[in-house]
Amino acid sequence: MTVPAVGSRRLRRRSLLGLLKLIRVMLSVYYAYMVEYRAELLFWVLSGTFPLIFMGIWSQAAAGGQFALDSVTFVRYFLAVFLVRQFTVVWVVWEFEREVVEGKLSPYLLQPIDPVWRHFFSHVAERFARLPFILMLVGLFLWLYPEAAWVPSLGQGLMGLGAIALAFCLRFLMQYTFALLAFWTERASAVEQFWYLIYTFLSGMIAPLEVFPEAVQRVVLWTPFPYLIYFPAHLLIGQPTDVGQGLLAMVGWGLIFLAVNRWLWRRGLRQYSGMGA
């Protein structure tokens, strides 16, 4: 399959300016598209209440029992988890699966840009469209619960944001890798769903890693999951964190998935015949 090769070569010939323009156009197009469905977006934001439920139960538990963190830290932690979750939501596998099954991928392959960038920028643009809702919810929450308010220092905030951005990229890359399985099976999303299950329980979404048993903690730190939620959330609330180790793990897992991803993409294109073609 030569299409993507031609695409990337032509892209390289473009000046940096052209690239910036491309990014701007893509972001503004997808932003406009996302804002169109604002009501729907609000419901997606609200469907991420999972961390807020656990916030209640953990802060209650910390008030009465012996746990590694105190009640207010739990509240902050889960608020940070909520934020991280909102900014790292990814759904590319469902879209990609549909494109492959319905043959809609074919026209995109003819364009001189790898189709992944469309998905990527639509996700990024959606973050901006989602932002007002998130701020509203966080505002409402802090109004109800002012004791938990905290302002991260500039350093913490920047590091937290950087970690969130990296976590989003890693999560996107992982899900896109599973999405590529759609070339061979019609149920690529089932793989993602199973992965998501493990992610739910090991990423720190149900509890910070501090309250895990020691042995589980050590094993989990070798998996990519805690770096998707626990690590950025921890940075945001200013808890002591091993930044170097976290970054290393994220980059390492990112490279592994990138290699698998590109390999699957090349094999997959050979496999892909286009629906009805």
Added chain:
Amino acid sequence: MGRYWSVLRLFWSTAIAAELEYRLNFAIAALSSLGSLVGSLFGLFLFYRTGYRFQGWTWAEALVVLGVFTLLQGYAATFLAPNLNKIVTQVQEGTLDFVLLKPISSQFWLSARTLSPWGLPDLLFGVIMIVYAGNQLGLHPLVYFRALPPLAFGFLSLYSLWFILGATSIWFVKIYNVTEVLRGLLEAGRFPMAAYPAAYRVFFTFVIPVAFLTTIPAEALLGQGHWGWGVAAAGLSLVLLQGSRLFWRFALRFYTSASS
């Protein structure tokens, strides 16, 4: 009434026949259920491993709640999701017209048209968990029947809420995620209400009645609950069911079919 039973039998036998074509899916569903079970147990264990316990709930008693929650998830995956999440497609494509023309209640048709055996592993695991915890607590086998009425009321309440949300798709076509909001909130049912701060308890009892779905049936099984809650559960489910019927009739007045 007899006609509805025979129609229901036809609906479900065809649905099962269709789903049995995809046996791999069933294996995947079973694996997912097992994973989710292990995760749920792990989540509960995190609280109990340091000696902390939810106000008045031992580990085995909390397991009963988790079992009821798993049962509820299985019920939703088997009966509710495959039917009620499709209402939106019917509205979008205008095929709701054909449903409305049929000589049976359209709400019945939309709610019972199909079923998905994918939720069966969850139903099974839920029962196993409840019976296991019951054994640990030394419950008499007959005691389980005491939990059936509140459980049935809980199922009915959940159905009604879900149906009302699904029915709003008459106005808002992009409704898929509203049921996601409901599902997200249902997660609170994993744990007994006593585990939550007071504000959460009020919210999950009076705004989104999660308490009636898992905690109250579990309390009935354990013989702890006040009988007043049982009556409230019955009342709530009947009100919600009637509400869902009225709401559906109201919504249909605004249905104008697709592309018209």
